[in-house]
Amino acid sequence: AVLRRPLRLPAAAAPRVRDVVGFEIDRQTPFEQAQVHYDVREGEPLADGQLQVELVVIPRQAMEQWLQQSGSWAGLLAGVDADDGNGQPLGVNLLPASQRHVARDPMRRWNLLLGCATVLLLALAGTQLLANRENAADQLRDQVNAAARDARAVAAERQQLQQLVDGAAFLEEKRSAQPSTLEVWNELTRLLPDGTYLEKLSVEGRTLQLIGLSREASQLVPLLQASPLWTKVNLTGVLQADGGAGGRDRFTLTAELQPLPGATPAPPAATPATEVADGNAADAP
Structure with a gap:
């Protein structure tokens, strides 16, 4: 059997309603707080803002006797509720928190393993993605360097060709300047x-x-x-x-x-355009 006492509390007691009700046990019941197990059943707030709660207590001795009668089931209980007199539970838990059995999820270990495997796979995928990007950057850098080398080779050949043209023009100018x-x-x-x-x-x-x-x-x-x-x-x-x-x-x-009769001096050679080819890659992505 349990003892029930309805109470009204100020709204300020809402964050610590169970502790506040615990101080009312010795005034609302013939027991002291150390002699009972209790819980609080909260109701709807009243129109004036006060809290409407119900104190439910059971003597410790009665709880211990009932647990002994339960036998081996006592260690597997997660809570103890009381009957409201109409065959319906009150929705309270009178079993002390230290004695409540916490049911373990059988899939918890598998879920933990799956979570670790997922994190590991994500790390491997990120590492592979980073490696792929580095490889792509290296390939692009090699292509840029190869294109730069080709550009420098073309520029060097063009410079050599221009030098040959300039040399031929110089020789022609010298030949025109005086007889051979x-x-x-x-x-x-x-x-x-x-x-x-x-x-x-x-x-x-x-x-x-x-x-x-x-x-x-x-x-x-x-x-x-x-x-x-x-x-x-x-x-x-x-x-x-x-x-x-x-x-x-x-x-x-x-x-x-003297210059040859009718000879025309060769025109000056055109200045070649400067071409620059740079193959430095550190300056990817």
């Missing part, structure tokens, strides 16, 4: 009289120098002056007799070479 050595030689062969021998023929820049022997050394200047390939023909120094039986004089002549 072969042309000078042919012109000298045509103009120099018989009995004239050359010991040295040199071209330094636009200066032509002739050293040789001739029976008509004094007539060489007007003979050579008639050529369109050079101007300013002059004897350098004095004529020196060879002293041989041929009657030749040693001479030294200089002249200034």
Whole structure:
């Protein structure tokens, strides 16, 4: 049998209603709090805001006797309720919290294992995803470096081609600026009289120098002056007799070479556009 007492409490007692009701046991019942097991049945709040509760107590001795009569079932009980007199439970738990049996979920261990496996699989998937992204970044970096190397090779070949073009243009300009050595030689062969021998023929820049022997050394200047390939023909120094039986004089002549008739100097080479190819990858993703 249990003892029931209806109580009214202020609304401020709502957070600690069970503790507040516990202090009322010795006033509402013939027992002290240490002599009973109790629980609180909460009802609907009243219109004035007060709490309507019901104190339900059972003597400890009666509870212990009932548990002893239950035998081995006593250790498996999660709670003890009381009858409201109409065959319906009151909805309270008079069994002390220390004696309540906590039913374990049989699937709890499997659920824990599944949870751990799920976390492990997610970690492995994240690691694999990170590794895939790093591999993709490495492949992209290799492609960029290969493209940069190709670009540098193309730029180097273009630079070499431009240098060849510039060299050809320079040679063409030089060729147009003055007659070639072969042309000078042919012109000298045509103009120099018989009995004239050359010991040295040199071209330094636009200066032509002739050293040789001739029976008509004094007539060489007007003979050579008639050529369109050079101007300013002059004897350098004095004529020196060879002293041989041929009657030749040693001479030294200089002249200034002129551009070929009708020759047009080559246009200056165009400055190549600067191309830059950089293959540094640290600066993916």
